[in-house]
Amino acid sequence: MxxxxxxxxxxxxxxxxxxxxxxxxxxxxxSVYMDYDYQKVPYKLYAPDQKYLLHYDLEEISGLSMLGDAHLAVVQDELGYVYVLKAENGELVRKIKFAKSGDYEGIEVVGNSIYVVKSNGDIYSFKVSGSETVAPDEVDTDFSSQNDVEGLSVLEDRLLVACKKKGEINDKKVKGKAVYSYNIKEKKVSAEPLFHFREEEIEDFIKGRKFFNKIHSFDPSAIAVHPLTSDIYWLSADKVLVVLSPAFHLKEVVRLDRGIYKQPEGICFAQDGTMYLSSEGDGARGKIFKISYKSN
Missing domain, CATH: 1.20.5 (Single alpha-helices involved in coiled-coils or other helix-helix interfaces)
Structure with a gap:
């Protein structure tokens, strides 16, 4: 018994x-926000671990990058300042004036230098120091305001520059949204895009899914390279995240919850894979979301 x-x-x-x-x-x-492969994108983007409400200056927060292990460097798209925040809570530590007011969209820290890209493609760079005001090196690239450059990241010894609008430069035809490489040493943009995709290609990738099977539009606002997998995370303000393999092949497409991310504008990673994603405040304070890496 x-x-x-x-x-x-x-x-x-x-x-x-x-x-x-x-x-x-x-x-x-x-859910439409959970309809993706967690082996390919090991993040619970529908449930971020933490949300930081930012300083009022950062309502229009745009790009962000890790500055060392404990800080984030961010820009907003109206003022010529780099803001240094604590990575643990988003608290403002200091701000560095590098240029007059303008539409600054992307930022990347490379070694002891900070690079900032303007929407017209101009790239500013300066050394990290204790100064509150710096005189940057400014490079007028082959981009123009028609490209509406919004994303900046680093891949090995070059910068990735992502165009939100027009994908072509120097009258060379490019279909779809493009990402170019920028040679840091030579201060020069590549003649051809590193990769480019049409919205139809991205939409074809998700065709047949139960929930998320249409993207409507893809307007890149940020780009970042994963430190552990070398995958490329290509973010759109239209609340779509496209993930590419290191060989620039489509790997996964994720719909972001519009109730969480009002207007996603920046993305970066800590060395352990922790993701930081910024969103404009849309009339309120800007936000940064911290999302932990779920290794297999």
Whole structure:
């Protein structure tokens, strides 16, 4: 009798476990915001770990980058300042004036230098120091305001520069949204894009999904290279995140929750894979979301 009771109990426990597993599976696939492969994008983007409300100057926060292990360097798209924040809580530490007011969209820290890109493609750079005001090196690139440059990241010894609008420069035809490389040493943009994709290609990738099967539009606002996988995370203000392999092949496409990310404008990673994603305040204070890396 005891053996029979134990067997029944064990069977019930296994059934309950199976039920719970199915419930978990349903939980992570039962929404347009959860309809993606967690092996390819190991982040719960639908449930960020932390949200930082930022200083009032950063309502229009744009790009962000890690500055060392404990700080974030960010820009906003109206003032010529770099803001240094604590990575643990988003608290403003100091700000560095590098230029007059303008439309500054992307930022990247490379070694002990900070690079900032303007929407017309001009690139500013200066050394990290204790000064509150710096005189940057300014490079007038082949981009123009028609490209509406918004993303900046680093890949090995070059910068990645992402165009939100027109994908071509120097009258060379390019189909779709383009990302170029910028040679830091030579201070020169590549003649051809590193990669480019049409919206139709991205939409074809998600065709047939249960929930997220149409993107409507893709207007890149930021780009970042993952420190552990070398995957490229290409963010759109239209609340779409496109992930590419190191060989620039489409790997995954994620719809971001519009209730969380009002206007996603920046993305970067800590060395352990922790993701930081910035969003404009849309009439309120800007925000940064911290999302932990779920390694397999």
């Amino acid at each position: 005891k053996s029979l009771i134990f067997t029944c109990f064990a069977f019930s426990l296994l059934a309950l476990t199976a039920l719970n597993c199915n419930s978990i599976t349903n939980l992570v696939t039962d």
